[in-house]
Amino acid sequence: MRFFAFALTLILLNSVARGADIFVDNVRGDDRNRGNTSSFSEGDNGPIATIAKALRIARKGDHIILTNTGVPYEESITLQGGNNSGWEFAPLTIEGNGAVLDGRAPVPVDGWKHVQGDVYCFAPTYKTYQQLYLDDRPAKRVTVDDISQIDTLKPLEWCLTDGMIFFCSEKDRGPGSYRLTFTARRTGITLYEVRSVKILDLTVQGFQLDGINVHSNCYNVELGGITSRGNGRSGVSVGGASRATLNKSLLGDNGVAQLRGEGFSKTTVIDSTLLENTAPATFRDDAKITIDGQEVGDAPVAETAKALRLLPQQGAPASPLRR
Known part of the structure; x- marks a missing residue:
């Protein structure tokens, strides 16, 4: 009898720990739905429309499943606290299925x-x-020290000076004749005081600060199969005392650094590519960054990246935006 009760308790705990599936579809979903199923024939049990709504209703260890509709998810989302956490054996998971989160x-x-x-x-x-x-695609950016040098811009080049974006058009064409977008939303995904979180198979692009910011007091965070590109500051930033793993991911075309670490954070990079096409592979302010078992030291970043074989190899794409 005791064995039966013990086994039943384990079964119930395992069922709870696995969490629920929450389905999101940004084209045909509806935030009035419950997100219990991906089927649209199930009435209000069908998929919801936004990741933000999924996070509001999520509970510990749930599995948020995005439908890759071919249309970017135009959101800026935050995971915070217990409901947006999981257990070590059953993490809260956002499964991107190759979808794009876009901040432009x-x-x-x-x-x-x-x-x-x-x-x-x-x-x-x-x-x-x-x-x-x-x-x-990110337009060609040049460095201009002050506004008096604006006339040095060549056609289709741009710069950021005195808080303004300056763009040089081709002769006899105004900027309105181009499809120009800018990084309007602050950060793609912010994590704060969460435990045991996985974000998988997702592209994060076009955010003003960071694609993903593991801000503070986040532990057992895994970013797997992530492409974070064309963000204003960094592709991924890890700060405070956070612990994060970047696995099988690609960072490139970001403004200041591809991977940024600060404070007492520790970031482990495994089998990933950090392109140095627009900015250094890493920026480290007291933080610890380990890439394929080797700790990034205080050597010049370009030399460190070369030593760790992070520069694009022959035949690799020159930019993640051209994949």
């Missing part, structure tokens, strides 16, 4: 102001760590 917005045509010649300027919401996209 179109530059309003009437937002451009003529400066001189073929140069125009635009005032973004956030004045630092910006990116300007041309046809869904």
Whole structure:
């Protein structure tokens, strides 16, 4: 009898620990639904529309499953505290299925102001760590020390100076004739005081600060199969006393660093690629970063990346945005 009771308790605990599946579809879902099934024939049990709603109703150890509709999820989401955590043996999981989380917005045509010649300027919401996209790819950025050097911009180049985006169009074309977007949302995914979280198979792009920010007091966080690209500051940032693992992922085209660590954080990178095409592979402020078993030291970042074979190999894509 005691054995039967013990076995029943284990079964019940295991059932609870596995958590529930929450289905999200940003094209056909509805946030009035419960997200219990991916089927649209199940009435209000069908998929919900946003990841933010899924996180609001999630409980410890749940599994949030995104439908890759081919349309980006245009959200900025936060995982915080117990309900957005899991157990070591049953983590809270966001399964991206190759979907894209996108932080961009179109530059309003009437937002451009003529400066001189073929140069125009635009005032973004956030004045630092910006990116300007041309046809869904980061446009060529150049460094301009002050506004007096704006005339050095060449066609299709841009810079960020005095909190303004300056863009040089081609002759006889105004900026409104291009498909230009900027990084309008702050951070793609923010994690704060969570435990045992997995984020898998997801592309995060076009956010003003970081694609993913493991902010503080986060433990047993795994980022697997992540592509984080074209963000204003970094692809992934890990801070505070957080512990995170980046596995089989690709970071590139970010503004300041591909992977950023600060505080007492520890980041373990396994079988991943950190491109140095637009910024150093890593930036470390007291934090510990280990890449394939080797700790990143205080040597120049370019030399460290070369030693760790993180530069693109022959035949590899020059940019993750061109995959």
